[in-house]
Amino acid sequence: MTGVKIHDKEFVDYISSEKIQKRIEELGQEVHSDLAGKNPIFLGILNGCFRFSADLLSHVDTPCEINFLKVSSYVGTKTTGKVNELIGLNVSLKGRHIVILEDIVDTGHTVDFLIDRLQKEEPAGIKIATLLCKPSAYHGKHKLDYVGFEIPNLFVVGYGLDYDGYGRNLNDIYQIKT
Numbered sequence: 306m307t308g309v310k311i312h313d314k315e316f317v318d319y320i321s322s323e324k325i326q327k328r329i330e331e332l333g334q335e336v337h338s339d340l341a342g343k344n345p346i347f348l349g350i351l352n353g354c355f356r357f358s359a360d361l362l363s364h365v366d367t368p369c370e371i372n373f374l375k376v377s378s379y380v381g382t383k384t385t386g387k388v389n390e391l392i393g394l395n396v397s398l399k400g401r402h403i404v405i406l407e408d409i410v411d412t413g414h415t416v417d418f419l420i421d422r423l424q425k426e427e428p429a430g431i432k433i434a435t436l437l438c439k440p441s442a443y444h445g446k447h448k449l450d451y452v453g454f455e456i457p458n459l460f461v462v463g464y465g466l467d468y469d470g471y472g473r474n475l476n477d478i479y480q481i482k483t
């Protein structure tokens with residue numbers, strides 16, 4: 306790793322691919338032992354989750370379903386401000402053990418929205434797995450069940466995470482140069 310430049314921004318080496326894969330193996334084993342035999346359904350939140358989802362699930366060896374959802378934010382009306390909408394939910398979640406897969410939990414806004422929305426589907430339970438979490442930015446209502454790395458409140462890219470659409474293909478994670 307030798308840092309990267311994306312558009313106008315410079316990023317420094319932060320978490321190597323080897324370290325990411327080792328931690329994901331540990332998380333995958335934990336997820337497996339908690340959910341084996343429960344017919345879980347994994348819901349990856351696009352776009353950033355695509356790599357974490359694939360690598361985590363390679364360590365989960367029990368029958369399960371995998372779906373991908375998108376949360377889109379838009380301005381509803383002048384009075385309602387920012388609104389979230391869940392796109393792609395086309396399977397019944399009633400009585401299912403859900404695991405939400407995120408690349409990063411930052412403020413917790415997305416996860417709070419997702420859990421409130423998914424609870425309406427009457428699942429048996431909802432767990433959250435995220436590769437990265439920023440504890441100093443997080444003010445969500447929910448406990449995060451599986452966290453790969455706790456990181457400072459600085460912008461990161463790589464391994465699914467983008468800056469202005471670029472950087473998702475990088476195998477390592479980089480932190481913005483301060």
Ligand SMILES: O=P(O)(O)OC[C@H]1O[C@H](OP(=O)(O)OP(=O)(O)O)[C@H](O)[C@@H]1O
Pocket residue numbers: 350351352353354407408409410411412413414415416466467
């Ligand atoms: O905790 P929060 O402050 O809500 O931030 C977390 C969200 O931000 C990222 O998605 P983003 O909106 O960047 O979309 P992307 O995955 O398509 O890059 C990430 O994948 C989470 O969904």
Ligand SMILES: Nc1nc2[nH]cnc2c(=O)[nH]1
Pocket residue numbers: 409410411459460461462466467468
């Ligand atoms: N790429 C990227 N997306 C985010 N979404 C929320 N926090 C971050 C971050 O640090 N990096």
